[in-house]
Amino acid sequence: MKIYKCLKIAINMVTHSKLRSWLTIIGIVIGVASVIALVSIGNGMEAGINDELSGLGGNIITITPGYSKASGMGMPGHGPSSGSESVSESDAILGRNDVQALKSIPELAYIDTNIKGNAYVYYFGKSAQLTVTGVDQSVWSYVTTLEILEGRLLDPADQNVVVIGYDLSRNYFDEPIGINKILTIEEKSFKVVGILDEGSGMSSNGLSIYMPLQSAYQVLDDKTKNEYDSITVIAKDSADIDSVVAKIEKKLDIVRHVNTIDDKDYTVISMKQILEQISSVTGMITLFLGFVAGISLLVGAVGIANTMFTAVLEKTKEIGIMKAIGARNRDIMLIFLFNSGLVGIIGGIIGVFFGIVASYLLGGGLMSTPRGDSIETVVSLEIVVLALFISVVVGISAGMIPAYQGSKLKPVDALRYE
Amino acid sequence: MEQNKTLLNLENVWKIYKMGEVEVPALKGITVTIKKGDFIAIVGASGSGKSTMMNLIGCLDIPSKGRILLKDRDISQLNESDLASFRGKTIGFIFQQYNLIPTMSAFENVMLPLEFQEIDDKIASKRSMDILRFVGLEDKIDYLPTQLSGGQQQRVSIARCLATDPEIILADEPTGALDSVTGKNIIEMLYKFWEDEGKTIIMVTHDQNLAKYAHTIIELKDGEIIKTQNNQVN
Numbered sequence: 233m234k235i236y237k238c239l240k241i242a243i244n245m246v247t248h249s250k251l252r253s254w255l256t257i258i259g260i261v262i263g264v265a266s267v268i269a270l271v272s273i274g275n276g277m278e279a280g281i282n283d284e285l286s287g288l289g290g291n292i293i294t295i296t297p298g299y300s301k302a303s304g305m306g307m308p309g310h311g312p313s314s315g316s317e318s319v320s321e322s323d324a325i326l327g328r329n330d331v332q333a334l335k336s337i338p339e340l341a342y343i344d345t346n347i348k349g350n351a352y353v354y355y356f357g358k359s360a361q362l363t364v365t366g367v368d369q370s371v372w373s374y375v376t377t378l379e380i381l382e383g384r385l386l387d388p389a390d391q392n393v394v395v396i397g398y399d400l401s402r403n404y405f406d407e408p409i410g411i412n413k414i415l416t417i418e419e420k421s422f423k424v425v426g427i428l429d430e431g432s433g434m435s436s437n438g439l440s441i442y443m444p445l446q447s448a449y450q451v452l453d454d455k456t457k458n459e460y461d462s463i464t465v466i467a468k469d470s471a472d473i474d475s476v477v478a479k480i481e482k483k484l485d486i487v488r489h490v491n492t493i494d495d496k497d498y499t500v501i502s503m504k505q506i507l508e509q510i511s512s513v514t515g516m517i518t519l520f521l522g523f524v525a526g527i528s529l530l531v532g533a534v535g536i537a538n539t540m541f542t543a544v545l546e547k548t549k550e551i552g553i554m555k556a557i558g559a560r561n562r563d564i565m566l567i568f569l570f571n572s573g574l575v576g577i578i579g580g581i582i583g584v585f586f587g588i589v590a591s592y593l594l595g596g597g598l599m600s601t602p603r604g605d606s607i608e609t610v611v612s613l614e615i616v617v618l619a620l621f622i623s624v625v626v627g628i629s630a631g632m633i634p635a636y637q638g639s640k641l642k643p644v645d646a647l648r649y650e
Numbered sequence: 651m652e653q654n655k656t657l658l659n660l661e662n663v664w665k666i667y668k669m670g671e672v673e674v675p676a677l678k679g680i681t682v683t684i685k686k687g688d689f690i691a692i693v694g695a696s697g698s699g700k701s702t703m704m705n706l707i708g709c710l711d712i713p714s715k716g717r718i719l720l721k722d723r724d725i726s727q728l729n730e731s732d733l734a735s736f737r738g739k740t741i742g743f744i745f746q747q748y749n750l751i752p753t754m755s756a757f758e759n760v761m762l763p764l765e766f767q768e769i770d771d772k773i774a775s776k777r778s779m780d781i782l783r784f785v786g787l788e789d790k791i792d793y794l795p796t797q798l799s800g801g802q803q804q805r806v807s808i809a810r811c812l813a814t815d816p817e818i819i820l821a822d823e824p825t826g827a828l829d830s831v832t833g834k835n836i837i838e839m840l841y842k843f844w845e846d847e848g849k850t851i852i853m854v855t856h857d858q859n860l861a862k863y864a865h866t867i868i869e870l871k872d873g874e875i876i877k878t879q880n881n882q883v884n
């Protein structure tokens with residue numbers, strides 16, 4: 233029998249056992265839809281990270297004192313991760329020499345020196361200990377990824393002014409803090425000139441306070457002038473970040489007299505590296521989600537196999553008839569393989585459809601990050617093609633054994649079957 | 651028409667069914683020669699081995715002992731797939747229970763054996779239409795078996811059998827499920843076909859009146875031939 237005739241008979245079989253076919257198809261639909269939906273979440277997360285990469289500028293490089301050999305993830309401005317071998321921050325400092333060394337690197341566009349510490353903040357009779365960050369206000373606006381909601385960022389001419397986080401302005405103290413209000417920080421008065429946007433920047437903290445570096449030295453009295461907690465630099469757009477990082481390390485090694493890795497007492501990390509690390513984590517999450525969804529696809533496959541065994545049993549007499557009128561084993565085999573393959577591909581197509589719908593719904597805000605942003609979901613063509621391919625393969629392989637059994641039936645025995 | 655040419659030889663054929671430990675001999679040393687153009691009726695009580703004999707003649711089963719030569723070929727020597735296409739081309743079956751594919755229309759059922767033989771669609775569908783017209787069902791071609799009466803279903807099954815133009819037609823109690831008038835119609839249809847086309851027909855029947863149409867009547871009892879009777883063809 234010609235192959236397309238076998239397909240025709242298989243289609244006839246599928247359409248004449250609608251309920252069972254549909255129940256089986258549902259199994260595959262669920263499997264494929266969950267693969268598409270879950271992987272789209274994973275892909276969306278990766279795409280989101282990549283978005284942030286361009287938004288944050290991958291060309292931000294942060295230098296902090298201290299070094300951990302087990303240097304894993306680090307956030308800019310948070311110091312090195314606290315590995316067992318880390319050099320404590322009090323031992324290592326960043327200072328003028330380091331800044332001078334950095335200035336000699338032509339690929340760097342801006343150099344922002346920061347200090348950070350805790351200070352008592354008074355407002356309307358209430359006080360709280362909050363983190364204050366001193367920034368070099370002459371370059372800060374070029375370096376920072378923070379976005380302003382009201383007012384402005386710091387100006388080079390500013391003195392005794394602050395930019396504060398969104399949460400601090402809205403609901404931290406009894407009274408909201410508006411533009412031009414005065415905060416008292418360690419007995420000095422600061423005028424609020426800017427309020428940051430909610431959730432702006434990657435590591436933003438809604439309770440942050442930013443002020444000019446010189447003011448911060450006055451407020452944070454355990455800090456020494458010309459010593460910094462971190463230095464944030466921006467590479468020129470054209471520069472290759474990894475080689476700039478290498479260059480920075482080379483320069484700093486010289487000024488800090490670092491000869492071996494054991495002497496190393498500072499950490500250079502680029503936003504690019506951080507994002508790459510996050511990317512690899514989200515990649516693993518995608519893989520994991522895909523794996524979980526794959527299990528439901530496997531359950532769907534077992535469903536197909538089960539249905540096909542039933543179908544072969546139920547069609548035993550018809551197999552006998554077909555053999556009596558000239559069907560070869562191969563024909564019977566193909567008919568049942570097409571049957572299960574059809575169930576697979578129909579389930580796959582419907583599953584892709586529902587998967588895309590589900591991923592749009594998930595992306596449309598049903599699911600959100602703790603920060604309240606909706607998670608973007610991305611359905612890639614690759615995953616759609618892959619899902620369809622897998623559902624056909626699953627269908628056919630699940631039908632393999634039942635189809636073989638059916639094809640091996642002896643005509644007399646099959647004809648006697650009632 | 652070259653009569654007298656041997657088509658089928660059963661040489662001391664035994665069929666023994668194994669039911670667990672028990673061996674049931676359904677056929678005990680059957681020897682028959684069937685020539686081209688024969689119309690043979692096999693009669694006998696229920697359980698005498700008629701269907702078993704038909705299955706062997708139809709290459710649906712192989713003997714436990716003895717040889718079956720179909721057109722000089724030992725069917726035990728053929729592999730599954732050769733046997734299937736040989737069977738498809740040489741033998742047409744008509745069953746008591748019609749054995750149509752329930753999910754296919756009358757036309758599709760008749761087409762099916764031609765499709766297994768990979769006959770060109772145009773030729774096959776013309777052939778199917780002609781045969782359905784011959785059995786008087788040209789207005790029922792799109793009906794499913796369940797939408798047809800027993801007699802009509804049996805006519806579809808005859809059409810399916812004749813579609814491939816088989817050399818041997820095997821009919822196992824073709825009228826067993828039909829009333830006597832319908833049954834007679836069916837037999838007359840077969841008879842006409844036998845007369846016109848010179849086909850070889852082997853038919854199992856209970857009904858002595860129907861057996862009369864055949865020119866040889868073989869009577870089976872407990873797996874053995876107890877009588878072979880030649881009818882004067884009327």
Ligand SMILES: Nc1ncnc2c1ncn2[C@@H]1O[C@H](COP(=O)(O)OP(=O)(O)O)[C@@H](O)[C@H]1O
Nearest residue numbers: 667669674676695696697698699700701702703
């Ligand atoms: N597949 C089988 N397995 C076991 N015994 C069988 C089988 N087919 C037929 N028989 C037995 O063989 C004998 C002949 O059966 P069968 O050829 O069907 O008789 P008939 O068609 O003349 O009624 C009976 O005793 C029957 O029970």
Ligand SMILES: [Mg+2]
Nearest residue numbers: 700701702822
């Ligand atoms: Mg019988």
